[in-house]
Amino acid sequence: MSTGINTDAGEKLRAYADRMERLMEEIDGLKDDLKDLKGQAKNDGFNVQALTRLIMIRRDKRRFEVEAELLNDLLLYAHATGIPLDVISPSVESGEEVVRSSKVDPAAESAPFD
Known part of the structure; x- marks a missing residue:
């Protein structure tokens, strides 16, 4: 060109x-x-500095919500296609990281991510 x-x-x-x-x-x-x-x-x-920080927190929260939705979709697709996928996510109650797996026990009657 x-x-x-x-x-x-x-x-x-x-x-x-x-x-x-x-x-x-x-x-x-x-x-x-x-x-x-x-x-x-x-x-x-x-206080302009506090106002600016508030906006940054709000923007981060929106980004977190988008990432959480994407991760949820990924887990659902992995489950639907039968692809095992281990994910580390923070536990809301304790603040510790928890490993969640998309592997499902066929004998289990409950949802895979309860």
Whole structure:
């Protein structure tokens, strides 16, 4: 693929550069908006550092929920296909790690992950 001035590759490259430049300008604008918002919160007497930490915790919680859903789907698919899969997950009650297996005893009548 040649990247001359009047080639398709050259035009694509120019389009990518233009789009990237616009996105970077938007990011700079959003950073300015965030700075202004933090200033407003500070002027209203709020602790901006605590507010920022709260947002980070909320974002991590959403990421954790997405990962938990993905792991649940993985375990269900492994079980449905009969593929044994051992997973280490933290126990909510004790804080210790617990090994859970997708291997199911055919004689057992309960669900595999009770």
